[in-house]
Amino acid sequence: MQKLSRPLRLGTRGSPLALAQAHMTRTALRARHGWDENAVEIVTVQTSGDRIQDRALAEIGGKALWTKELDRALLADEIDFAVHSMKDVETIRPAEIRIAAMLPRADVRDRLVGAASFEALPGQPVVGTSSPRRAAQVKRLRPDAKVVLFRGNVATRLAKLAKGEAHATLLAAAGLDRLGQSDVGVAIPIDLMLPAPSQGAVGIETLSGNAAMLDLLATISDTDTFDCVMAERAVLVGLGGTCHSPIAALGRLEDGQIHLRAEIISPDGQETIGDALRIARSDVATAETMGRSLLERASPTLRALFEA
Numbered sequence: 001m002q003k004l005s006r007p008l009r010l011g012t013r014g015s016p017l018a019l020a021q022a023h024m025t026r027t028a029l030r031a032r033h034g035w036d037e038n039a040v041e042i043v044t045v046q047t048s049g050d051r052i053q054d055r056a057l058a059e060i061g062g063k064a065l066w067t068k069e070l071d072r073a074l075l076a077d078e079i080d081f082a083v084h085s086m087k088d089v090e091t092i093r094p095a096e097i098r099i100a101a102m103l104p105r106a107d108v109r110d111r112l113v114g115a116a117s118f119e120a121l122p123g124q125p126v127v128g129t130s131s132p133r134r135a136a137q138v139k140r141l142r143p144d145a146k147v148v149l150f151r152g153n154v155a156t157r158l159a160k161l162a163k164g165e166a167h168a169t170l171l172a173a174a175g176l177d178r179l180g181q182s183d184v185g186v187a188i189p190i191d192l193m194l195p196a197p198s199q200g201a202v203g204i205e206t207l208s209g210n211a212a213m214l215d216l217l218a219t220i221s222d223t224d225t226f227d228c229v230m231a232e233r234a235v236l237v238g239l240g241g242t243c244h245s246p247i248a249a250l251g252r253l254e255d256g257q258i259h260l261r262a263e264i265i266s267p268d269g270q271e272t273i274g275d276a277l278r279i280a281r282s283d284v285a286t287a288e289t290m291g292r293s294l295l296e297r298a299s300p301t302l303r304a305l306f307e308a
């Protein structure tokens with residue numbers, strides 16, 4: 001139990017999913033420390049990722065769009081910590097900012113919305129997504145599919161689907177669940193569609209120099225989630241991956257070790273290079289090597305996607 005001299009300022013984006021995750025974080029802190037509802041103040045920061053909705057993320061500057069303004073607010077001491085979907089946090093972070101904690105991970109799978117299964121989709125199905133990974137995995141499962149750009153928050157994408165802009169779309173189960181939409185879509189087995197690195201994990205960042213805040217946030221961190229997600233992110237480092245690149249990775253704890261799976265997929269779904277490995281917890285070096293070795297095995301065209 002820790003006493004506070006003033007309310008803590010929790011920075012978040014303003015999307016419904018971001019706010020839900022901010023509230024989860026506040027609830028975890030309050031429960032752990034016995035604080036009242038005024039102990040954590042939620043500060044919403046609009047990001048350019050939220051403002052620009054009509055172009056693919058990869059096209060307009062990538063994941064930095066989600067973090068830049070929250071990074072700035074942290075550095076300007078406008079907030080004490082920032083809550084993010086780990087999936088949206090860039091692989092390489094500024095030295096001044098540290099991933100301090102992660103909440104227990106939710107369902108890591110993707111859900112197919114609009115059809116009961118990939119086989120149940122009509123011929124030449126139109127599938128809406130803006131994720132290169134999901135697009136490639138869809139093409140692998142359904143080479144006859146046409147992938148169209150779907151961006152915007154979860155509600156916007158569901159509205160596009162309802163308007164008939166596609167036969168189906170794919171959304172993270174974690175996001176749907178946190179928005180109270182657990183009844184939407186059908187979970188796709190991991191073996192059919194390996195999720196994005198960090199999918200389903202909520203992370204909390206603070207300044208690397210703020211030892212008190214790092215200690216405080218550690219009190220609500222789920223170490224299993226943290227170690228697995230860090231291993232997945234290390235694969236991304238090895239790949240030099242950005243969100244332009246179709247990459248899937250998932251780490252799971254098995255008998256005290258991380259069972260790490262990763263794959264890269266060509267945009268047409270015809271080439272998959274994958275690997276699975278058991279590594280010690282926090283052996284990020286081996287995870288990084290795994291990423292690099294995927295690239296070495298890829299065809300020149302697939303490898304070219306990773307050369308910025």
Ligand SMILES: NCc1[nH]cc(CCC(=O)O)c1CC(=O)O
Pocket residue numbers: 085086087088154170171172173174175176198199200201202
């Ligand atoms: N890029 C958007 C985004 N970032 C995190 C989630 C879902 C929540 C999570 O994976 O933790 C989503 C929506 C989606 O992919 O359906």
